[in-house]
Amino acid sequence: MYIPVETLKSQLIALELVTAERFDELVALAQETKQDIEQYVVSERIISDDELAKVVANVRGWHVCDIARERIDDALFLSFPEESAKAHQTVLLREENGTVIVATLTPDNVELQSMLEQHVGKPVDMRLTSPSALSTAFRRYTPGLTERWEQLSHQLRDDATDKERDAAVIALIDLIMSSAADSSASDVHFNPERSGTKVRFRIDGILHDMIVLPPAVYESVVSRIKILSKMRTDEHRSAQDGKFRFTFSAAAGDDMDVRVSIVPSTYGETAVLRLLTSSHRNFSLSDLGFGSTDMERFKEAIQKPHGMVLVTGPTGSGKTTTLYGALKIINTPDVNIATIEDPVEYEMGGITQIQVNVQSNVTFASGLRAIVRQDPDIIMVGEIRDEETANIAINSALTGHLVLSTLHTNDAPTALPRLIDMGVEPFLVASTIHIVVAQRLVRKICQSCVESYTATPKEMALLKNNASFATAFKGHGGKKVSKTIRLYRGVGCRVCNNTGYAGRIGIFETMMMTESIRSLVMQHANADDVRTMARKEGMSTMQEDGFEKVLNGLTTLEEIFRATTE
Numbered sequence: 001m002y003i004p005v006e007t008l009k010s011q012l013i014a015l016e017l018v019t020a021e022r023f024d025e026l027v028a029l030a031q032e033t034k035q036d037i038e039q040y041v042v043s044e045r046i047i048s049d050d051e052l053a054k055v056v057a058n059v060r061g062w063h064v065c066d067i068a069r070e071r072i073d074d075a076l077f078l079s080f081p082e083e084s085a086k087a088h089q090t091v092l093l094r095e096e097n098g099t100v101i102v103a104t105l106t107p108d109n110v111e112l113q114s115m116l117e118q119h120v121g122k123p124v125d126m127r128l129t130s131p132s133a134l135s136t137a138f139r140r141y142t143p144g145l146t147e148r149w150e151q152l153s154h155q156l157r158d159d160a161t162d163k164e165r166d167a168a169v170i171a172l173i174d175l176i177m178s179s180a181a182d183s184s185a186s187d188v189h190f191n192p193e194r195s196g197t198k199v200r201f202r203i204d205g206i207l208h209d210m211i212v213l214p215p216a217v218y219e220s221v222v223s224r225i226k227i228l229s230k231m232r233t234d235e236h237r238s239a240q241d242g243k244f245r246f247t248f249s250a251a252a253g254d255d256m257d258v259r260v261s262i263v264p265s266t267y268g269e270t271a272v273l274r275l276l277t278s279s280h281r282n283f284s285l286s287d288l289g290f291g292s293t294d295m296e297r298f299k300e301a302i303q304k305p306h307g308m309v310l311v312t313g314p315t316g317s318g319k320t321t322t323l324y325g326a327l328k329i330i331n332t333p334d335v336n337i338a339t340i341e342d343p344v345e346y347e348m349g350g351i352t353q354i355q356v357n358v359q360s361n362v363t364f365a366s367g368l369r370a371i372v373r374q375d376p377d378i379i380m381v382g383e384i385r386d387e388e389t390a391n392i393a394i395n396s397a398l399t400g401h402l403v404l405s406t407l408h409t410n411d412a413p414t415a416l417p418r419l420i421d422m423g424v425e426p427f428l429v430a431s432t433i434h435i436v437v438a439q440r441l442v443r444k445i446c447q448s449c450v451e452s453y454t455a456t457p458k459e460m461a462l463l464k465n466n467a468s469f470a471t472a473f474k475g476h477g478g479k480k481v482s483k484t485i486r487l488y489r490g491v492g493c494r495v496c497n498n499t500g501y502a503g504r505i506g507i508f509e510t511m512m513m514t515e516s517i518r519s520l521v522m523q524h525a526n527a528d529d530v531r532t533m534a535r536k537e538g539m540s541t542m543q544e545d546g547f548e549k550v551l552n553g554l555t556t557l558e559e560i561f562r563a564t565t566e
Contacts, residue, residue, distance in 0.1 A: 049131055052130065053128050068495060073093070074140075079120075085141075091138070139182050156169070188200070197221075204502070288325055322439065333350070356382070364383065379402070381404070390422045469481065487550065487557065509545065546564060
């Protein structure tokens with residue numbers, strides 16, 4: 001995917017991913033490690049390889065191919081042998097108007113194009129894709145989890161030797177973990193029941209049943225998980241926590257950290273594994289779902305030299321990802337950034353990241369005290385949980401540091417009285433906080449099978465008197481909620497496992513700390529008063545932002561009501 005270094009530099013600067021000075025530094029580091037600069041900016045997570053493919057295709061005048069969103073003809077795909085596909089880093093996707101669509105890393109390879117045309121007996125359209133997309137596509141040559149489990153279950157028969165059984169258990173765990181990674185699952189659940197243990201994947205926030213393990217097999221599986229996580233294998237009546245690292249694609253060098261929680265339950269030990277992969281994470285604020293107005297407000301706040309930026313929402317609402325998106329923007333060579341997190345979910349180059357460890361007395365409060373003595377310019381506190389952490393964070397923001405943190409509240413206005421309830425003086429809250437962002441995550445409609453339709457009478461009844469929808473509809477160019485509104489949904493296809501959804505996007509509520517709101521905070525105003533003032537001054541609610549995304553075909557009404565209805 002070669003393009004001239006200066007061209008790559010100008011493209012990354014235009015995308016606001018690096019400064020000129022930072023790019024020159026990256027070039028020098030790439031030369032030291034004997035890597036191509038394109039390979040290096042991906043390894044440093046400046047840009048994902050999918051986004052880099054788009055940049056290269058634009059510069060070279062090639063078509064780009066996002067395999068995950070492509071309709072794939074299985075017969076055509078499998079007609080090109082796996083060994084050949086991997087050797088040429090190329091896959092066949094489908095036929096379109098008499099031409100076969102091909103995804104490859106080398107669209108300008110004339111010899112490859114000629115060979116493929118001979119293979120299929122038709123013209124081919126060579127389109128650029130990314131290494132990670134190809135790596136995922138290659139897994140299509142492998143049978144699914146259910147089929148592979150059926151094959152493997154024969155090796156776990158009662159008369160198997162201990163050596164055969166141990167090997168099969170290791171293979172089973174590898175199978176489950178790699179399948180979870182392939183499915184972009186965030187968690188793997190092992191739920192013991194009377195008849196067996198259900199293995200479930202949480203994908204885009206929703207749990208899906210995958211396979212059922214017999215009780216005897218699961219006992220061996222949970223023991224193996226304990227060994228990997230350095231837990232006590234002889235302890236079955238107490239909760240245990242641990243972690244391990246799993247390589248799910250040796251060829252691509254992809255690792256994921258796995259956090260493990262095991263607790264005793266009625267029919268055995270329940271295990272939940274949180275998968276923390278960072279190699280393919282893109283922390284672009286626009287990709288996270290920020291609208292243009294909210295993004296400008298947020299960018300303005302995080303560029304300030306001191307003060308506090310708060311992101312609020314329940315567990316699993318994407319708060320940490322939003323903060324990493326902010327760090328990606330402000331992480332430049334001329335600033336010292338330090339974080340205290342529990343856990344460190346994603347590694348970022350150029351930043352000091354500290355893991356909370358209660359056993360070593362490294363808490364958010366103690367870690368934050370230590371960070372302040374490290375001459376930081378910017379501090380990220382994973383979560384403000386208690387009065388001590390809140391006061392240290394606020395005072396750090398007051399004394400020349402930019403502090404980014406998260407708080408568990410349902411909306412943006414509630415964050416201010418929440419801090420006061422935690423013992424922070426109102427004048428400190430008013431003088432340090434620049435912005436509060438509240439958020440939720442909703443599932444995105446699969447773009448491979450999206451269709452528009454006329455809202456049903458039931459949906460119209462829900463929307464007709466909904467003030468938030470009326471506001472969003474007006475902002476979208478409508479005048480009044482009529483009898484015929486076009487909405488969108490996913491029909492279901494192979495790309496989305498017939499769910500109609502693929503991926504998630506944030507819905508946001510962004511409250512700037514204006515003079516009017518500062519005055520209310522000083523008067524110990526409640527959250528309702530703050531909300532009223534913020535609405536008068538232009539704050540859109542999460543539900544309004546969600547309905548805007550519904551009208552733009554990004555998500556569905558069901559998702560917005562699920563995420564925003566208390």
